[in-house]
Structure formats: structure tokens, C-alpha cells
Amino acid sequence: MPYDGRSVSATHHQIDLQTPSANYPIHIGPDLLVTLAPRLRKLTGFKSHSPRLFLVTSPEIWKLWSTTVLSSFPADGQPTVFLVPSGERHKRLPTVERLLEELAQAGADRGSVLLALGGGVLGDITGFVAAIYMRGIRYIQLPTTLLAQVDSAVGGKTGVNLAAGKNLAGSFHHPLAVFADTGTLGTLPPRELRAGLQESIKAGIIGSPELFHLLETRSDAILHPEHPEHADLLNRAVTASVGVKAGIVAADERESDLRMTLNFGHTLGHAIEAATGYRQLLHGEAVGWGSIAACHLSRERGLLSVEQAGRIERAILLYGPLPPFVATAERLVDRTASDKKNVSGKLSFVVATGIGSVEVVQDVTHAELLSAAESMLHLMRRQPKPPAQP
Ligand SMILES: NC(=O)c1ccc[n+]([C@@H]2O[C@H](COP(=O)([O-])OP(=O)(O)OC[C@H]3O[C@@H](n4cnc5c(N)ncnc54)[C@H](O)[C@@H]3O)[C@@H](O)[C@H]2O)c1
Ligand SMILES: [Zn+2]
Helix, strand or coil: CCCCCEECCCCCEEEEEECCCCEEEEEEECCCCCCHHHHHHHHHCCCCCCCCEEEEECHHHHHHHHHHHHHCCCHHHCCEEEECCCCHHHCCHHHHHHHHHHHHHCCCCCCCEEEEEECHHHHHHHHHHHHHHHHCCEEEEEECCHHHHHHHCCCCEEEEEECCEEEEEEEECCCCEEEEEHHHHHHCCHHHHHHHHHHHHHHHHHHCHHHHHHHHHCHHHHCCCCCCCHHHHHHHHHHHHHHHHHHHHHHCCCCCHHHHHHHCCHHHHHHHHHHCCCCCCCHHHHHHHHHHHHHHHHHHCCCCCHHHHHHHHHHHHHCCCCCCCCCCHHHHHHHHCCCCCCECCECCEEEEEECCEEEEECCCCHHHHHHHHHHHHHHHHHCCCCCCCC
């Protein structure tokens, strides 16, 4: 059941996520960073001169957003800032160790609060540091990419990559709150925005026909910052996407069947990322292709009508272009065997049973996966060559 965003004002929404281990608010709207300090005081009971706030971000994001973030803090109550280089390759244990040492040297104690300002990489690293520093301190997510706002900042999964694979070391540690300032999306490269919107489409497919309808009918505004309804509709899409994730996490905090539905499109999506060395496609773009393959499989099983599958495929391509890549269907299917969502040797696969409903199945055959991958590759080859993207 998706969570409905409570309107705090015409432009601000709040979703209160309740799980067995934590309850916390997710605030969504523009200008949340401008009013950050008073919001934090309310949440943490900090006095303005408290030295216990530590903000983790990257140089690029800090260059764009430091003035806005710091404007709400008094001169004698600024957070201590730690910079981490951006990029997935820094989501590794040495970065975590460095941050832990920096925190200790700066005198962070059990009452300290970390602020994670950035995309999913920054959020995952900072959340993990918060999970293990002094056996766990509080942290707040300030996601600045669409993917982080609709997905990674919500749900308490934190961690880093190992040489053997992505997100293999980590912990469940929920934030104290999430402030998703949709204004920060204004500086995001358009390609990152489009890729993040693939996760919103996924959210629509798994749990909200209304969100899916909004995305399939209003790409004119959602993709174009100069459109008068852009900010409002993007805000609505973020809120509805968070609502789907929050509804699932609330009902299934750890990874059993329901939470697994968030992996719609990810089985082949992860295989595509791995087959292309995690370099060529953004995560959301790989998920877009993976969702197209999952739709094909669902339609072949008679779970999805031709018309529904067509609508999903069109919506995904509307938020493209999805970059083409070189891989054979066999190679992609082989890669799915090592997906960590494999439970005791069986591959769990998320099929769509409608627009807004999915199911997890464990009996998907090699032949079905191959046919799904082949049909996706066939569609890819028919796409016009995309222009160079920023
Ligand atoms: N914890 C979870 O539940 C969860 C869920 C999904 C994904 N993830 C993780 O999230 C990560 C991907 O996150 P991502 O897509 O946000 O990538 P990212 O954090 O690498 O950010 C993408 C790029 O955008 C830049 N950026 C961020 N905000 C910006 C802004 N407002 N303006 C301009 N540039 C900005 C970053 O510096 C970076 O170069 C992966 O590591 C993935 O494993 C975690
Ligand atoms: Zn994803």
C-alpha cells in the first residue's frame, strides 16, 4: 500500500515512515535546505552553538550548495564539513575508515549527528559510518539526486562495495529524518534526472497506477525545467515515488518478498551494469532496459496484457534515451546467476501483473530469461542512435 504524502503546505509534503525499528519523517519540497538549521534544532534539540553536527558531502555538491546549506546556521553554530570525492569507486571501506578517524579526531561523540548531503553514494557511505561509529549514532539524509530522493535515502540500507561486488558490506540503519529538497534537482545533469525517473516509473509499476499515469502523460513538464508546471509535477512524482517505497519498507523492513518487489527490472538491470563494467550506463538506465525485459517476460507468461506492456515500454523510452550497449543475451542471463538476490540457489524474479501490481516468483526458467533479454536487445537495436548527452 503506498503511503500518501501529507501536504504540509501547497508545495511541501511529509511522509511518516513507520517500521518496527524506527519511525521517521521524510520531508519533500523546495527550499528545505534554506531552513535546515531550525528544522534540525527541532528534531535533535540542538542549541545553535552545538558543535556536534558533522556534514559529509563531495566537493562538487558543496560548491553548488554550501551557501544555501550554511545560510540557515548561525556563525557560531556551523556544522563541521567532511569532503569525500564523488563517484561509485569511492564507496569503499577506506573511505569509511577515513571518515571514522576524522570523526574521532574532531571529537564526535554518541550524541553527534551526521548529515549526508549528496546522491546515493554519499548517503550509503555516511549512513554506514553512522551505523558503526561508536556502535551507531544518528544521521540525517539530505539527498540531492533524484535516485537518492526516491530510493536510496529511504529505507535504512547503508553500505559500501567490495571488490567482489556492489553493496556487499553494510548495515540496516535508519536515518533520523530525510529532507529531500527538490530544488537541488535543478543543478543535476539532465541525464542523471532522466535516469532517476526510471526508478520513479518502477515505483509506479510496482505500486501506484496514479504515479505511472502522471509520468506517462506529463513528461513534457517533468523533463523540462522551463515548463511552468515542472517544479510542481516533479515534486508530485518524487512524493508519490517515496510513498511507494515507504509503504513497502513499512510492511517489510528487511528483505523478504515484499521488499524484493523494489527490485523490479533490477535482475537484468544489474546484469547489464556488470556486463558493461559499471561504466557505460547509469543505474537507472540499466534498470530501464531491465524493466523492458521484465515486462516482456511478464507478458509472455500472460500476466500482463500487450496493451499494458506497451504502455510501460513507451513510458520507459519517454524518459530515455537509454544508451545502447554491447552484450549477448546469454552473457546477460549468465550474469543473473550471481545476482545477490538469489536465495539458496533460486533466482527471485519480479514480474508485473498489471500497472501498479507485481509478484515475486522463483520459477523463472533460463529460456524465459533468454527470450526476455533477446527481445530487449532487439528493441535496443531498433532505437535511433541517441545524441551525445551532458
Ligand atoms: N541504500 C539504498 O537503499 C540504495 C538504493 C538504490 C541505490 N543505492 C545506491 O545509490 C548509489 C547511486 O546513487 P546516485 O545515482 O545518486 O549516484 P551518485 O551519488 O554517484 O550521484 C550522481 C552524480 O551526481 C552528482 N550530484 C549529486 N547531487 C547533485 C546535484 N544536486 N547537482 C549536481 N550534481 C549532483 C554527484 O556528485 C555524482 O557525480 C549507488 O551506489 C547505489 O548502490 C542505494
Ligand atoms: Zn535501483
